[in-house]
Amino acid sequence: MSNVLKISLRNLSRQKKRSFLLGGAIAFGVLIITLLNSFTAGITDNVKENFSGIFGGHIFVSGSVVTSSGKVVTVIRNDALVEKALEPVKGYIRSVHKRSKVMAELIFASRTFIQRIDGVDWNEEGFLDSIPIVSGKLSGTVGDLKATLKGKGGRQAIILPVSTAERLGIQVGESLLARFSTVTGQRNVGEFVLVATVRDQETFGISNGFANIEYLNELLGLSDGEYQSLNIYLKNMEDIDFVAASIYRKLKSEALVEPRLNMDEPAAGKDGEPSPSRRRAMASLMGGSFFGNSVPEPWKGTKYSVVTLNDLLSSVKDMVKVLNTVGFVIFMILLGITMVGITNSFRMTIRERTREIGTMRAIGMQRRGVRNILLMEAFFIALTGALIGLLLAGVAMLILGSIPFGSSFLWIFLHKGKITFSLVPLDVAINLAVLLLLSMLAAWGPARKASRLEPAEALRTEF
Amino acid sequence: MAIVELENVTKIYPLGKTEVVAVKGVSFSITRGDFISIAGPSGSGKTTILNMIGCIDVPTEGTVKIAGRITSELNDREITNLRHDVIGFIFQSFNLIPVLNVYENIEFPLLLGKDSLRGREKEEWIQFLMEEVGLSEWRNHKPAELSGGQRQRVAIARALVTKPQIVLADEPTANLDSETGEAIIELMKKMNSDLGTTFIFSTHDPTIVEIADHIIRLRDGKIIENYRKADREAEGKKMRADADAEVSGR
Numbered sequence: 001m002s003n004v005l006k007i008s009l010r011n012l013s014r015q016k017k018r019s020f021l022l023g024g025a026i027a028f029g030v031l032i033i034t035l036l037n038s039f040t041a042g043i044t045d046n047v048k049e050n051f052s053g054i055f056g057g058h059i060f061v062s063g064s065v066v067t068s069s070g071k072v073v074t075v076i077r078n079d080a081l082v083e084k085a086l087e088p089v090k091g092y093i094r095s096v097h098k099r100s101k102v103m104a105e106l107i108f109a110s111r112t113f114i115q116r117i118d119g120v121d122w123n124e125e126g127f128l129d130s131i132p133i134v135s136g137k138l139s140g141t142v143g144d145l146k147a148t149l150k151g152k153g154g155r156q157a158i159i160l161p162v163s164t165a166e167r168l169g170i171q172v173g174e175s176l177l178a179r180f181s182t183v184t185g186q187r188n189v190g191e192f193v194l195v196a197t198v199r200d201q202e203t204f205g206i207s208n209g210f211a212n213i214e215y216l217n218e219l220l221g222l223s224d225g226e227y228q229s230l231n232i233y234l235k236n237m238e239d240i241d242f243v244a245a246s247i248y249r250k251l252k253s254e255a256l257v258e259p260r261l262n263m264d265e266p267a268a269g270k271d272g273e274p275s276p277s278r279r280r281a282m283a284s285l286m287g288g289s290f291f292g293n294s295v296p297e298p299w300k301g302t303k304y305s306v307v308t309l310n311d312l313l314s315s316v317k318d319m320v321k322v323l324n325t326v327g328f329v330i331f332m333i334l335l336g337i338t339m340v341g342i343t344n345s346f347r348m349t350i351r352e353r354t355r356e357i358g359t360m361r362a363i364g365m366q367r368r369g370v371r372n373i374l375l376m377e378a379f380f381i382a383l384t385g386a387l388i389g390l391l392l393a394g395v396a397m398l399i400l401g402s403i404p405f406g407s408s409f410l411w412i413f414l415h416k417g418k419i420t421f422s423l424v425p426l427d428v429a430i431n432l433a434v435l436l437l438l439s440m441l442a443a444w445g446p447a448r449k450a451s452r453l454e455p456a457e458a459l460r461t462e463f
Numbered sequence: 464m465a466i467v468e469l470e471n472v473t474k475i476y477p478l479g480k481t482e483v484v485a486v487k488g489v490s491f492s493i494t495r496g497d498f499i500s501i502a503g504p505s506g507s508g509k510t511t512i513l514n515m516i517g518c519i520d521v522p523t524e525g526t527v528k529i530a531g532r533i534t535s536e537l538n539d540r541e542i543t544n545l546r547h548d549v550i551g552f553i554f555q556s557f558n559l560i561p562v563l564n565v566y567e568n569i570e571f572p573l574l575l576g577k578d579s580l581r582g583r584e585k586e587e588w589i590q591f592l593m594e595e596v597g598l599s600e601w602r603n604h605k606p607a608e609l610s611g612g613q614r615q616r617v618a619i620a621r622a623l624v625t626k627p628q629i630v631l632a633d634e635p636t637a638n639l640d641s642e643t644g645e646a647i648i649e650l651m652k653k654m655n656s657d658l659g660t661t662f663i664f665s666t667h668d669p670t671i672v673e674i675a676d677h678i679i680r681l682r683d684g685k686i687i688e689n690y691r692k693a694d695r696e697a698e699g700k701k702m703r704a705d706a707d708a709e710v711s712g713r
C-alpha cells in the first residue's frame with residue numbers, strides 16, 4: 001500500500017472525533033438528498049403508474065376523420081396501419097387495448113355535468129385493480145363490483161368520479177342519462193346505471209368515468225372493429241418516449257399524423273393557457289368533440305395522433321423539478337457548512353501536526369506527498385460519510401416505505417397506499433461526485449499550506 | 464575527503480523589526496566517516512548549523528556544500544531529494560510518525576525514494592537494523608508504546624535505512640536520562656564504525672562530547688574550538704617527542 005494512502009487512512013482513526021463529526025455531517029447530507037431524489041423519482045413513477053390506470057395506457061394512438069358535413073370525429077376504422085406501426089416495437093409492449101371515449105353530458109334529475117367517459121372492456125385483465133375505487137357508502141366492494149360487471153348489469157354500468165356523482169347528487173344503483181355526439185355528428189342519448197365511484201384526480205385536471213365499450217360503441221355509432229383510441233401499455237414505463245417516437249415515425253411515413261407535443265414547451269403559456277400543441281394533445285386524448293367540431297383545414301382520410309403519459313404529466317414533472325431543486329439547495333447548504341467544517345478542522349489538524357509534517361519533509365517527502373496525505377484524508381472522510389449516508393437512506397426508505405397511508409388524497413403519489421422510493425443511479429453518482437470534489441476542494445487550501453511549511457520552521461514548533 | 468564544507472557561513476533570522484545573527488562567518492569541513500560532535504551552550508547556533516547541513520535551511524551568506532552540491536542553488540524538489548538520498552535525521556524529541564509501527568517507521572524513508580530497496584531485500588535490511596538497535600521484538604508496536612530510549616533507537620534505524628552518507632542528530636540525548644543517553648551515543652558510534660556513516664551530533668553535555676572524533680565548539684554563533692582527536696593526539700605526540708628531544712638534547 002502506498003505510504004501516503006496508509007498514513008492518511010490511519011490518520012482518520014487517529015482523529016476519531018474529527019472524522020466522526022465531518023463524516024456524520026456528510027452522511028446526513030447524503031441521506032437527505034438521496035431520500036429526496038429517490039422520493040421524487042418514486043413519486044413520478046407512481047403518478048405515472050396511477051395515471052396510466054386512469055387513462056388506461058402509456059401511449060395512446062387515436063385517429064380523426066373529417067365527415068362529409070365538415071365535422072371531425074375520432075375513430076380508427078382500419079387499424080392495419082397502426083398495427084404495422086406497432087410491429088417494430090412489439091418487444092416493448094405489454095398489452096394493447098382498443099378503447100372509445102366520449103365527452104358526455106350526464107343528466108340526473110335536473111342536474112347536468114360534462115364528463116369524459118372511457119369505453120372499456122370490463123373483463124380486461126387488471127382494469128378494476130388499476131382504478132382507485134372508492135368503497136363505502138357510495139359503492140360496493142370491488143368483489144361485488146366484479147360480479148355485477150361480469151353479469152347482466154355490466155352492459156349499462158357506469159363508473160364515475162366521486163365529485164361528479166356528488167355534483168349530480170346520484171347514488172350508486174341509480175340510473176342516469178348521457179348525451180353526446182356520435183361519430184357521424186348526430187346527437188344520441190344512452191341510459192346508464194351507476195355501479196361505483198372512483199377517487200378524483202381533479203387536482204390534475206383529469207377526471208374520468210368508465211362505461212362498457214360495446215354499449216358505448218353502439219351509442220357512438222361505431223361498427224364492429226371500429227374504435228377511437230389504441231391504448232398501449234409498455235412493459236417498462238422508461239421506454240415511453242422512445243416507443244412513442246418510433247410509432248410516430250412509422251405512422252408519419254404512411255399517413256397524416258398530428259405533430260407530436262414539443263416536450264420542451266412549457267405546460268402552460270405565459271398567460272396560463274395551455275399551449276396549442278398541448279391543447280391538441282389533450283383534445284385528441286379527451287375525444288374529438290371536446291373542442292368543438294369546427295375544423296380550420298379539413299383533411300382526407302384518417303389523421304393519427306400519438307400522445308403519451310409523459311406529455312400529459314408535465315405539471316407533475318414541474319413539481320418534481322421544484323422538489324429536486326429544493327433538495328439540491330438543502331444539499332448544497334449542508335455541503336457548504338460541511339466544507340467550512342472541513343477547512344477549519346484541517347487547519348487545526350495542520351497546526352497539531354506541524355512538527356510531524358516537518359519531520360516527513362526533512363526525511364525526504366516532497367510537498368506533493370504532504371498535500372496528498374491531507375487530500376486523501378478529506379476524500380476518505382467524504383467517501384465513508386457518503387456510503388454511510390447511502391446506507392442510512394436505504395434503511396430510511398425501507399422504514400418509510402412500509403408505512404401505510406390508507407386512502408388519503410395523496411393516493412396519486414403512492415403505490416398501493418405506500419410511499420415508494422426509486423434510487424436513480426445517475427443522481428447518486430452526480431451527488432457523490434459533487435460531494436467528493438467539494439470536500440477535497442475544502443481541504444485543498446489547508447493541504448497546500450501544509451505542503452509549503454518550511455521544514456526547519458515546522459520542526460521548531462513546540463506542541 | 465570532505466563530505467560537508469561550510470565556507471564563511473552566516474545565518475541571520477529576522478525577529479520582529481530587528482534580526483538575530485545565529486551564526487557568524489563559520490567555516491569548517493567534515494571528513495567522511497567521522498563521528499563529529501558540535502558542542503556549545505544554549506543559543507550558540509548548534510541547531511542552526513545542523514539545519515543548514517541537513518538541507519532544511521540555507522545560509523544567509525556563505526555556502527554550504529553537501530556531497531559536492533551547494534545547497535542554496537537547489538530548488539525545493541532537488542533539495543528534498545538530496546535530503547532523502549544523502550542525509551538521515553535523528554531528532555531531540557524522536558519525531559516518529561505516530562500512526563506507523565516500529566517497522567513502518569523505519570521503512571518510511573524507503574517508500575519516499577524512487578530507486579529504494581524492495582521486497583525481500585528491503586525486509587532483511589530493516590530486520591537487520593531492528594536487530595542492531597535491539598528492537599526486533601517491538602516490530603509491531605506504535606511509538607506511543609515505547610520508552611524514550613527505544614523511540615530514539617527506532618529513529619536511529621530510520622535515519623540509517625536509506626544508507627545515507629551523513630546522519631545528523633540534534634541533541635539526541637537531551638530528552639533521555641544520562642545512562643540511556645550514553646547508550647544511544649554508543650549505539651550511534653557503533654553504527655558509525657560498522658557502516659562507515661558520518662555522524663554529526665550536537666550536545667551541551669560535556670561527557671558525551673568526548674566520544675567524538677571531531678569536536679566543534681561554538682559560542683555566540685562562532686567557532687571557538689575545532690579539532691580532530693587524531694590530529695591533536697598526533698600533535699601531542701609530536702609535542703611530547705619534541706619535548707623529549709629537547710630534554711635528551713640537553
Ligand SMILES: Nc1ncnc2c1ncn2[C@@H]1O[C@H](COP(=O)(O)OP(=O)(O)OP(=O)(O)O)[C@@H](O)[C@H]1O
Binds near residue numbers: 477483485506510512
Ligand atoms: N527561526 C528563528 N527565528 C529567530 N531566531 C532564531 C530562529 N532560530 C534560531 N534563532 C536564534 O538563533 C540563535 C541560535 O539558535 P539555535 O537554535 O541554533 O541555538 P542552539 O545552539 O541550538 O540552542 P539550544 O541548545 O537551545 O537548542 C538563538 O539566539 C535563537 O534564538
Ligand SMILES: [Mg+2]
Binds near residue numbers: 509510511633
Ligand atoms: Mg538547538
